[in-house]
């Protein structure tokens with residue numbers, strides 16, 4: 166996923182509190198998995214991470230002829246020691262290995278540095294005292310241009326959280342709730358889908374809360390009609406500089 170936000174951040178408004186994020190080990194692996202799957206396969210990154218995740222004995226070689234790679238399988242005979250693998254398969258192999266046998270926190274921090282292209286270090290959690298990874302979001306200099314791209318292009322239809330839904334229930338925001346479809350298992354809600362046409366399960370073509378900032382003057386800027394209570398996934402976008410760059414956000418002006 167990766168969503169959305171004509172917000173009211175203007176000019177150089179600092180993003181207080183967003184400079185660092187602390188992740189437990191499980192959350193860090195989760196974030197790495199999300200990064201791997203939310204963008205097209207990151208061939209160079211995956212190759213770079215191979216020794217860290219699969220071990221120093223692994224060798225991997227690019228094969229431009231077939232848009233794939235060859236990876237060594239230690240312990241095999243010379244004849245069938247190399248396996249052909251696509252970038253997508255390699256990403257999957259790396260995540261599976263990370264989940265099945267998580268490396269040390271130091272190695273996870275190094276993987277985070279390479280994956281999120283930012284500083285990351287081992288740190289203790291102030292609250293629980295548990296060790297995790299402190300990751301710099303690298304968001305200095307970000308300023309939303311209110312271009313509306315994230316709201317119109319990115320797919321966040323299945324990213325609504327139960328907390329968002331409960332929040333709107335508590336506020337009595339039926340105007341928002343009627344645009345949310347619930348997916349149930351028996352009587353239990355298991356996930357949500359946004360935004361649907363009221364009274365149907367048909368997705369709206371565009372976000373219904375997005376409005377031109379100056380309808381008659383063609384400013385090219387957009388506003389969110391539910392900015393104060395918009396979904397967490399929209400509030401948190403973009404999570405990092407890399408996230409912004411990989412999803413075409415203009416907020417860094419580069």
Ligand code: SF4
Nearest residue numbers: 309310312313315414
């Ligand atoms: S500048 Fe980025 S965050 Fe702001 S509206 Fe455009 S794409 Fe969304």
